[in-house]
Amino acid sequence: MIAVRVLFFAALRELAGASEQRVVVPAGTSIGGLRVHLESEVPTLRGRLGTVRFACNEQFVEDAIRLEEDDVVALIPPVGGGA
């Protein structure tokens, strides 16, 4: 098993009720696997991650990327920079 730090921002932070959470998943789990895991383990996120992009260690990543111990994964809901 590996542990990663998951960060929640904006609407997702409010839904999750926390700005971050330590999540333990099987070694070899991908970003896509983490997406499925979060939707099933965090009831308030169920069905809510469809439009959410994932970043790992401050870079956007594809679902196929595999997680490593201590990765920092951020859930990025639709961004709204600018005015």
Place this chain on the structure above:
Amino acid sequence: MTFVLLTRAALRPHEIVDTVRHPSAGAVVTFEGVVRDHHEGRAVTRLEYEAYDSMARAEMARIADEVETSMVGVRVACGHRIGTLEVGEVAVVCAASAPHREEAFSACRRLIDELKHRVPIWKREHGPDGASWVGWVDARCGHR
């Protein structure tokens, strides 16, 4: 060295624009994004910006590097404010310089377009009907 700024303090556009000026830049284009009093037919009284600070700075720098690398002679800079902004306050400033105006306009446009699409900054719109996260379609119907 590209100038990128993420701050809670009021933006001073000229400080950002001055970083792209140099002797062979005959054109300097600036874009300011300003908080307006309406959005999609609703009145807006203020906007509250939140960022994933470290990644936002990194992504702004990556975008600036991409624009400078792909357009010869172009230099760009950008600044974004976070926190609570009132109508009329400047939320974002993008600046681009180039030998001639065509590249400068094009670089500035590309900078703001990429920034709005990629930089992890979110805004919550406040108005007479309450508050909601812009772009988050579930915000108004969920958890009431």
